[in-house]
Amino acid sequence: MATQVSEDVAARANAIKEEANALFASKKYEEAIEKYTAAIELNPNVAPYYANRAFAHTKLEAYGSAILDGDKAIEVDPKYAKGYYRRGVGKYALARYKEAAKDFRIVVRLAPNDKDAKLKLDDCEKTAARIAFEKAIASDEVIKRVSDSIDVQSVLVEDSYDGVRIDDGKITKEFVDDMIQRFTDQKKVHKRYAYEIILQARKYFMEQPSLVDVKIPEDSKLTICGDVHGQFYDFINIFKLNGRPSEKNAYLFNGDFVDRGSFSLEIILTLFAYKSLYPTGMYLTRGNHETDDMNKVYGFEEEVKVKFSETMFKMFSETFICLPLAHLVQEKIFVVHGGLSSRDDVTLEEIKGIDRISKGQPGQGGLMSELLWADPQPLPGRSPSARGVGQKFGPDVTENFCKMNNIDMIIRSHEVKQQGYHIEHDGRCVTIFSAPNYCDSVGNKGAFINVTPDTEKGYKLDYVQFDAVEHPKSRSYTGRLGGF
Known part of the structure; x- marks a missing residue:
């Protein structure tokens, strides 16, 4: 259930978000995260705040935090494509390709013109299939190493x-x-x-x-x-x-x-x-x-x-x-x-x-x-x-x-x-x-x-x-x- 927020508080939260965006543009990602967090504390009902913070976490390679913020953005707005995208990127960066593919598939459905999401979905599906194939081969026979065979x-x-x-x-x-x-x-x-x-x-x-x-x-x-x-x-x-x-x-x-x-x-x-x-x-x-x-x-x-x-x-x-x-x-x-x-x-x-x-x-x-x-x-x-x-x-x-x-x-x-x-x-x-x-x-x-x-x-x-x-x-x- 959404928290009730007055127009004045919502406006202050949005102003802080704009400050965070400026810090992000200046590549001050830790400071940007602090500002996004302050905006969220004032108004936890805005999905883009979480998605923006997830983006900043991604820049700092804090992919676990980016995934959690993607979760929050989706919880606030289940139809917010960027929430699934940010979560998918976090999972992708951690080589969790099957899970990432699920998120990018939703992004493609919600935003059919998002070419980048389509590319990432295709890459996730191909990579997951290749990994599964290699595991199947490895279970049946010993794979010969290139280093041992090259002349x-x-x-x-x-x-x-x-x-x-x-x-x-x-x-x-x-x-x-x-x-x-x-x-x-x-x-x-x-x-x-x-x-x-x-x-x-x-x-x-x-x-x-x-x-x-x-x-x-x-x-x-x-x-x-x-x-x-x-x-x-x-x-x-x-x-x-x-x-x-x-x-x-x-x-x-x-x-x-x-x-x-x-x-x-x-x-x-x-x-x-x-x-x-x-x-x-x-x-x-x-x-x-x-x-x-x-x-x-x-x-x-x-x-x-x-x-x-x-x-x-x-x-x-x-x-x-x-x-x-x-x-x-x-x-x-x-x-x-x-x-x-x-x-x-x-x-x-x-x-x-x-x-x-x-x-x-x-x-x-x-x-x-x-x-x-x-x-x-x-x-x-x-x-x-x-x-x-x-x-x-x-x-x-x-x-x-x-x-x-x-x-x-x-x-x-x-x-x-x-x-x-x-x-x-x-x-x-x-x-x-x-x-x-x-x-x-x-x-x-x-x-x-x-x-x-x-x-x-x-x-x-x-x-x-x-x-x-x-x-x-x-x-x-x-x-x-x-x-x-």
């Missing part, structure tokens, strides 16, 4: 190729330097060498446990970086500021190398090549975007298919499932992309023993998924995540995990921070984010952490901030989430 030696490198070559399967510093310059100049590396880079990296990752121990030699340092999300020119700028990777200048990139930005392929090939060149100079953690569901929605799959082929994307997919899930630095710092579990009894040994390769894709529940998706919160305990996957964990959860496992702190990524990093939970939980001016719109700084050995504590942390650099314009590969 790299049969791929001819034309005489006209003007880049440094890989001879006898050995990736050299000269090759990597040349490849980075090619990428900077917006050229491609030959597909044969891309295959070799992927296969060599995959071999290393397959031999590692799900939790990798990292010791920093006395005369060396380890730099921990967060999300870089396809922002190749900002990614390379880290090396300009901090030195290129080597055995003494090691890096740990903590997930979400791909998606969103237009140069994900260039980043991941560079990281994989450095892993082969310097096995103890480059460490990589799997993020929630090194998964098939996210790559389909946020652009990496399409980017690889456009720049190379579907076969190459399958090789990346088969390699991503081999990436370690966490690292333990100097026996005291737990590094993971998302955060902590919904259980209080998780040990480092349990994490180390996760059979990530057999499991493949993390899904939307369980320990593996939580390590990739969880976020910290200021309040004690745990609560549902606005993302729609994983959960939030409080300072008491962090303290318990650290004490039980005899470690000092956790370093995680997964969230954009205006200063590039954020310290909370009494210093036990640090978020590091390394994609400045995220998606060319947020205006945040990037940051990384230099970790060096220390005789007293075992390690020393130094935080370094940096700004975005200019980059060439390139096509976007995230069209599946367009039309918001």
Whole structure:
């Protein structure tokens, strides 16, 4: 039953909604959400208020909250097409294709001229059918992996190729330097060498446990970086500021190398090549975007298919499932992309023993998924995540995990921070984010952490901030989430 609201209150609510719209247009999404909420508190009877707030939640990747606001908009007005659309987009972003298809089907019925809804409906139906088909095949026979069957030696490198070559399967510093310059100049590396880079990296990752121990030699340092999300020119700028990777200048990139930005392929090939060149100079953690569901929605799959082929994307997919899930630095710092579990009894040994390769894709529940998706919160305990996957964990959860496992702190990524990093939970939980001016719109700084050995504590942390650099314009590969 609708709440009775006077004309004066309704007018004030509408004025606040207009303020929220202006904030949204200025890309101040958190402030816009606060204003939409204020308008809703005054007048909860207006479906567009909820749909607009859902849109803002979507911009912040809070898809669970967007779905809930879609629910509210539909509750207020069951014939409001935009409510179903916003809810459908939230479900779509979480790879819940069958559910999203139901919402887009209603949108098409209520708004027959909505071409974007028709495209999304078609995509959802085709994707759901493909997934069902693949599951049916998998239940009947073992699917042969592309990585195990491809014959790299049969791929001819034309005489006209003007880049440094890989001879006898050995990736050299000269090759990597040349490849980075090619990428900077917006050229491609030959597909044969891309295959070799992927296969060599995959071999290393397959031999590692799900939790990798990292010791920093006395005369060396380890730099921990967060999300870089396809922002190749900002990614390379880290090396300009901090030195290129080597055995003494090691890096740990903590997930979400791909998606969103237009140069994900260039980043991941560079990281994989450095892993082969310097096995103890480059460490990589799997993020929630090194998964098939996210790559389909946020652009990496399409980017690889456009720049190379579907076969190459399958090789990346088969390699991503081999990436370690966490690292333990100097026996005291737990590094993971998302955060902590919904259980209080998780040990480092349990994490180390996760059979990530057999499991493949993390899904939307369980320990593996939580390590990739969880976020910290200021309040004690745990609560549902606005993302729609994983959960939030409080300072008491962090303290318990650290004490039980005899470690000092956790370093995680997964969230954009205006200063590039954020310290909370009494210093036990640090978020590091390394994609400045995220998606060319947020205006945040990037940051990384230099970790060096220390005789007293075992390690020393130094935080370094940096700004975005200019980059060439390139096509976007995230069209599946367009039309918001």
